Amino acid sequence: MTDQQPTALVIVGARPYGEEPQDIAILDGRIVPVEEAPEDATRLDADGLILLPGLVDLHTHLREPGREDAETIETGSRAAAVGGWTAVHAMANTTPVADTAGVVEQVWSRGKEVGLVDVYPVGAVTVGLKGERLSEMGAMADSRARVRLFSDDGICVYDPVIMRRALEYVKTYDGAVVQHAQDLRLTEGSQMHEGEISAELGLAGWPAVAEESIVARDVLLAGHVGSRLHVQHLSTAGSVEIIRWAKSRGIDVTAEATPHHLLLTDESARGYDPLFKVNPPLRTQADVDALREAVADGTIDIVATDHAPHAAEDKDCEWASASFGMLGLETALGIIQKVLVDSGALTWRDVARIMSEKPARIGRIDAEHGRPIAPGEPANLTLVDPDAAWTVTPDGLHSRAHNTPFGGIELPGRAVATFLRGAPTHLDPRFEGVLA
Amino acid sequence: MTGTILGAADINRALTRIAHEIVERNDGADRIVLLGILTRGVPLAERLAERIATVEPDWDAQERTGALDITMYRDDLFKNPTRTIGTTSVPDAGIDDAVVVLVDDVFHTGRTIRAALDALRDLGRPAAVQLAVLVDRGHRELPIRADYVGKNIPTSRSERVNVHLEELDGEDAVILRKGE
Amino acid sequence: MRHLLGTDAMSREDAILILDTAAQMAATQEREVRKLPTLRGKTVVNLFFEDSTRTRISFEAAAKRLSADVINFAAKGSSLSKGESLKDTALTLQAMGADAVVVRHWASGAAHQLAHGGWLHGSVLNAGDGTHQHPTQALLDAFTMRRHLVGGGDRAAGGANGSGGATRSGGSGHGEAGDRGGEGPTGKGLDGLRVAIVGDVLHSRVAASNVPLLTTLGAKVTLVAPPTLLPVSLRERDGLDIHYTLDQALDAHDFDAIMMLRVQRERMTGGRSAFFPSPEEYSRLYGLDGERLRRLPDHAIVMHPGPMNRGLEISAEAADSPRSVIVEQVANGVAVRMAALYLLLAGEDQK
Numbered sequence: 001m002t003d004q005q006p007t008a009l010v011i012v013g014a015r016p017y018g019e020e021p022q023d024i025a026i027l028d029g030r031i032v033p034v035e036e037a038p039e040d041a042t043r044l045d046a047d048g049l050i051l052l053p054g055l056v057d058l059h060t061h062l063r064e065p066g067r068e069d070a071e072t073i074e075t076g077s078r079a080a081a082v083g084g085w086t087a088v089h090a091m092a093n094t095t096p097v098a099d100t101a102g103v104v105e106q107v108w109s110r111g112k113e114v115g116l117v118d119v120y121p122v123g124a125v126t127v128g129l130k131g132e133r134l135s136e137m138g139a140m141a142d143s144r145a146r147v148r149l150f151s152d153d154g155i156c157v158y159d160p161v162i163m164r165r166a167l168e169y170v171k172t173y174d175g176a177v178v179q180h181a182q183d184l185r186l187t188e189g190s191q192m193h194e195g196e197i198s199a200e201l202g203l204a205g206w207p208a209v210a211e212e213s214i215v216a217r218d219v220l221l222a223g224h225v226g227s228r229l230h231v232q233h234l235s236t237a238g239s240v241e242i243i244r245w246a247k248s249r250g251i252d253v254t255a256e257a258t259p260h261h262l263l264l265t266d267e268s269a270r271g272y273d274p275l276f277k278v279n280p281p282l283r284t285q286a287d288v289d290a291l292r293e294a295v296a297d298g299t300i301d302i303v304a305t306d307h308a309p310h311a312a313e314d315k316d317c318e319w320a321s322a323s324f325g326m327l328g329l330e331t332a333l334g335i336i337q338k339v340l341v342d343s344g345a346l347t348w349r350d351v352a353r354i355m356s357e358k359p360a361r362i363g364r365i366d367a368e369h370g371r372p373i374a375p376g377e378p379a380n381l382t383l384v385d386p387d388a389a390w391t392v393t394p395d396g397l398h399s400r401a402h403n404t405p406f407g408g409i410e411l412p413g414r415a416v417a418t419f420l421r422g423a424p425t426h427l428d429p430r431f432e433g434v435l436a
Numbered sequence: 437m438t439g440t441i442l443g444a445a446d447i448n449r450a451l452t453r454i455a456h457e458i459v460e461r462n463d464g465a466d467r468i469v470l471l472g473i474l475t476r477g478v479p480l481a482e483r484l485a486e487r488i489a490t491v492e493p494d495w496d497a498q499e500r501t502g503a504l505d506i507t508m509y510r511d512d513l514f515k516n517p518t519r520t521i522g523t524t525s526v527p528d529a530g531i532d533d534a535v536v537v538l539v540d541d542v543f544h545t546g547r548t549i550r551a552a553l554d555a556l557r558d559l560g561r562p563a564a565v566q567l568a569v570l571v572d573r574g575h576r577e578l579p580i581r582a583d584y585v586g587k588n589i590p591t592s593r594s595e596r597v598n599v600h601l602e603e604l605d606g607e608d609a610v611i612l613r614k615g616e
Numbered sequence: 617m618r619h620l621l622g623t624d625a626m627s628r629e630d631a632i633l634i635l636d637t638a639a640q641m642a643a644t645q646e647r648e649v650r651k652l653p654t655l656r657g658k659t660v661v662n663l664f665f666e667d668s669t670r671t672r673i674s675f676e677a678a679a680k681r682l683s684a685d686v687i688n689f690a691a692k693g694s695s696l697s698k699g700e701s702l703k704d705t706a707l708t709l710q711a712m713g714a715d716a717v718v719v720r721h722w723a724s725g726a727a728h729q730l731a732h733g734g735w736l737h738g739s740v741l742n743a744g745d746g747t748h749q750h751p752t753q754a755l756l757d758a759f760t761m762r763r764h765l766v767g768g769g770d771r772a773a774g775g776a777n778g779s780g781g782a783t784r785s786g787g788s789g790h791g792e793a794g795d796r797g798g799e800g801p802t803g804k805g806l807d808g809l810r811v812a813i814v815g816d817v818l819h820s821r822v823a824a825s826n827v828p829l830l831t832t833l834g835a836k837v838t839l840v841a842p843p844t845l846l847p848v849s850l851r852e853r854d855g856l857d858i859h860y861t862l863d864q865a866l867d868a869h870d871f872d873a874i875m876m877l878r879v880q881r882e883r884m885t886g887g888r889s890a891f892f893p894s895p896e897e898y899s900r901l902y903g904l905d906g907e908r909l910r911r912l913p914d915h916a917i918v919m920h921p922g923p924m925n926r927g928l929e930i931s932a933e934a935a936d937s938p939r940s941v942i943v944e945q946v947a948n949g950v951a952v953r954m955a956a957l958y959l960l961l962a963g964e965d966q967k
Contacts, residue, residue: 188889191724199847200624202724202748202824207848271732272725316703318723320746505640508654508682508958518617518963520633521640523802558649 007422008038009435014046014383016373018348024051026379029421033375044434046383049416052352054086054380056359056369058178058256059153059232059304060329062088062119064110065103066095070401071309073107076329077116079307079398081425083329084382084415087360087369088117088307092124093154099124099135101143108145116425120365123147125166125177129155134166141173148364151178153232154279156214158184163218167227174364176228176254179218181239182280186210191320193266193281201269203319206281212238219246219253230362231255233306235280237290244299254362256304257291259328259335260405264288268405274315274322275405278308295354296345302359305332309401327404330397334411337386342412348384356382379422386413388428441589444608447570450586451480454568455487457584462535465492467563469534471504473552474522476541478503479603480570484539502526504538509551524555531560541599543569543585546578571610573597617959619731619740622749623829628805631758631832636802637955638759638948645681645951655684658961661714663705664743665691665721670922671743674946675718675752678953684961687712702726706735714738716961724748739960747819753921754825756952758806758833760945761873764917765809766801807834810869814840814862814902815877815929816891818847822921823877840865840902844891845883861901866911874912875919876904876929895928906933917941 009026016022025037057080063071071079073090080088090107092098098107104121111119123140127133129152140147150170157163157179166177187210192198194205215231219242222229234240234255243255260278265285268276276282294300308325315322336355340346346354360370371377391410394402416428424435442450459465465488472481485497505522513519538552549567556565568584573591587610591597594615600607617630644652660679662672672688679686689709691700702721709717716739719727724746731740744750811830817823817839830837838857839846850856859865879898883891892898899905904918912918918930918940926932935942 194848196849199849200824202746202821204747205848272728313701317701318721318729319725320723508644508652513654513962514964516964518959521637521958523640524643554653558644558647558652560648 008041010037010041010043011046012043014049014051016051017352018050026422029379031375031377031379050348050384050386052382053356053370054382055084055355057085057088057305058359058363059306060088060090061308062090063309070311071399073110074114075400077114079329080117081418082398084333084418085117086380086420089120089122089363091153092122093129097124097128099127101139104140104145104147105143121145121147122149122151125150125152125157131158137169148175149178153180156180156182164221167222168225171227176230178230178232180232181211181214183210183213192269193283197266208236208238211236211280215239215242219251222253223251229253233258233280234300235261235283237287240290240294240299254301256302257295257300258306259332260326262291262339263335272319274319275403277322277324278326279324302354303336305329309399310403315403327399331392331406334414337413338411379419381419382415383417384413385416388413390414438612438614440609441612442610447608451483452487454584455484459491465495467535469527469531469536470501471536471538473540474505476599476601477539479601481539499527504552504555506551506555509554526559531562533563535564536562537566537568539568541570542597543572543582544575546576546580549580550578571597620751620956621727621731621742623751623754623825628832634755634955635759638952641954642951651681653683655682655961658684658715659713660684660686660716661709662688663717663719668720674949675953677950678957682954682957703735706730710736716741718743721745744821748821749825750821751825752953752956753822754829756949757826758829759948759952760941761806762801765872766804805833809835809872811835812838812840812865812871812874816845817841818845820877838865838869842892870913871916873917879925879929899928903929904934905931909934
């Protein structure tokens with residue numbers, strides 16, 4: 001692959017993993033011992049900044065092909081780079097659906113062309129996401145896109161037999177089925193978490209059990225057939241308990257939580273602003289607390305954004321008519337710092353684990369991403385300023401869409417530089433003039 | 437001049453005179469219906485009714501007196517804070533072909549009376565409408581005049597005339613105050 | 617008041633002001649000339665995204681009797697087919713100069729969004745949004761209960777108060793609003809009354825509006841419904857009086873008023889999603905028939921927001937009995953809506 005011009009760069013004074021300051025040299029896209037850096041190498045003053053392995057998102061909607069009015073691979077890649085990500089997994093629910101080698105290769109190669117972030121397509125489990133028959137997962141796995149994760153995300157793989165077959169089938173490629181856990185019958189017409197607030201607002205309830213029953217079924221299935229399962233966007237305390245139990249039984253399951261489920265609750269629905277409408281829905285404070293605890297103790301393996309851009313007209317309408325989903329790429333790091341790091345629940349080394357190393361491992365892209373910050377490794381790196389407090393403004397984000405629920409919220413820090421194989425894909429204005 | 441302009445005795449005298457004038461002017465009280473305009477016109481109408489009944493014993497004061505709330509007929513509804521709507525009560529026999537005497541405390545621009553005339557029109561068709569007021573302070577903005585006046589009090593526009601009545605305020609008095 | 621969106625945040629003071637104003641409005645409706653000049657020059661738009669001829673004509677009558685100009689706007693679109701957007705509709709109404717928008721919408725929250733979306737400046741009056749709120753229905757229900765059951769109201773148990781001109785005489789020409797000297801219900805709530813609400817509490821905006829309003833006004837509410845038609849959160853809440861059959865509820869309480877909710881056909885014919893097994897079973901457990909009617913105290917009134925499914929939630933005998941105030945609810949609806957329009961539109965322009 002052709003990288004942007006290889007740069008000789010020394011990052012001076014940054015703290016890898018938030019620990020002791022250490023200069024890091026980059027040459028030809030790789031980390032090298034500082035003494036090997038050429039004398040004329042650019043020196044980047046990173047005093048006070050934190051250096052992390054480039055972030056890896058396991059759950060991104062780039063909307064291309066099909067809904068380029070909401071996001072494109074280019075705008076989504078830009079948002080990802082600004083957010084500190086060096087790799088994203090693009091979900092399959094595009095138009096056409098990414099259920100063939102042709103579509104996943106198209107997404108993959110467009111990602112390369114843009115070059116701001118490595119785009120790894122996720123393949124659909126079933127043809128057209130219809131839940132009826134398996135898509136040609138083998139062809140997608142063998143394509144240039146090298147698909148390892150399969151998901152009907154947006155829709156649950158509901159039929160237990162199809163789920164079982166998918167779990168078994170992906171073993172051939174060391175793949176995983178990535179499940180959107182939602183009982184479709186229990187959530188017909190559902191609009192928000194079922195509880196006191198849904199009753200008060202007259203919005204059809206989305207019971208926690210609709211998620212938990214599928215999570216329970218799937219961990220049992222995965223255990224039975226000995227396959228790898230990844231459960232997306234856990235949203236309830238009950239799901240956490242089930243995952244904890246499954247792991248204690250040695251079942252090969254991993255789970256993610258989104259920044260929004262770690263920060264917001266169903267109280268947000270009170271203003272009927274569809275920006276807060278998301279699938280799975282925002283839950284109660286007790287659920288949020290359980291999710292935070294599970295991320296801290298490792299029950300939940302990773303944080304993934306479920307970045308879901310939507311065109312204005314799909315959010316500027318009645319709650320019941322609005323699309324599910326919210327932006328996440330550019331706010332994720334700040335939210336995780338706010339709710340987990342600044343609270344003392346996680347160290348920056350933990351952040352490296354849950355937002356880079358572990359997702360890279362789950363996606364089986366850990367030869368390139370989520371690597372140690374050490375000589376010889378690819379220079380996929382993110383510089384974080386933990387003191388660069390900023391207020392989220394929808395217009396200030398780089399996605400084509402503006403549907404962030406975090407407008408007006410102050411976040412404590414953000415990524416100030418992102419490097420993909422040594423090339424800067426995002427640079428804060430403070431570095432202007434230092435790097436081209 | 438400011439301060440108390442009419443005391444209890446003055447008010448008493450004025451009402452007695454007006455009651456006599458009403459009977460005099462209408463050749464008896466047979467056709468008379470008194471409608472007090474909310475708020476302070478109501479007790480004044482009741483007092484007039486008592487006095488008329490002493491002169492005309494066959495005239496049933498309670499059956500011939502009512503109250504008129506004009507809130508919904510005002511022309512300044514959108515220029516003031518929302519007003520609470522009061523109770524209109526009309527004698528059971530209605531006002532058709534009666535001589536309705538509207539009773540109010542202070543007669544000023546005439547807009548209240550115009551609203552009252554509009555309200556009356558929705559209640560029936562009286563033979564005639566007359567107006568009795570305790571105080572006329574001038575500054576008419578409409579071609580309306582009073583038939584019975586307790587006292588004319590020349591005022592400037594900025595002054596305020598407050599009528600206190602025993603039934604509502606615990607005392608009878610007409611007080612003139614300087615404006616802002 | 618700026619908007620009337622729901623009853624859940626309504627103060628007791630505001631609720632009573634609306635009821636008192638409605639009483640004055642009702643009095644004007646018994647005169648020969650029922651039209652008042654009050655809102656002349658104001659434009660009221662009836663914006664209906666969901667068909668409801670009954671509610672629309674009630675609001676239309678209310679606005680017209682206050683001399684407002686009325687524009688009826690039936691918007692296209694449903695929960696299934698996205699039609700004209702709420703935003704575009706709002707901008708259109710703003711351009712037309714609507715002083716008040718009466719909105720009926722299939723989506724919960726639509727009235728709230730219209731009021732707070734920044735799209736229009738007029739007052740928004742919620743005429744029913746999804747399964748959320750229908751505040752004027754709850755207010756007319758409370759008004760009807762107050763008239764019949766509170767402090768010498770003209771049809772309260774104990775009869776008229778008999779003080780000549782101070783009592784309305786059943787609509788015969790010139791009367792008055794009813795209550796002077798503290799004998800009538802003016803200024804009062806519904807303190808101590810026991811009210812049953814029977815039926816599909818889960819989907820009913822009528823119930824959702826009545827429960828908080830009745831509670832605010834001091835009444836005690838009993839919900840009677842199959843567990844499938846009660847919100848889960850209500851079932852879990854302590855202190856709420858809930859019965860799973862009507863007979864249990866009638867055994868437990870002497871009700872002053874019983875409100876039967878309409879059963880939506882699709883709730884029982886929804887096949888695999890039906891909320892109860894059959895109309896017959898629903899009638900047996902929740903229907904108000906003659907026998908159950910006779911178990912109510914003598915003074916108790918029977919209410920229904922209409923339109924009724926006779927033979928399902930209410931029998932003809934109950935619906936047509938002298939206890940039934942269902943037709944009067946309709947008349948009171950106009951007075952309550954006049955009051956709401958008056959309180960929203962009269963007064964200084966706050967825009």
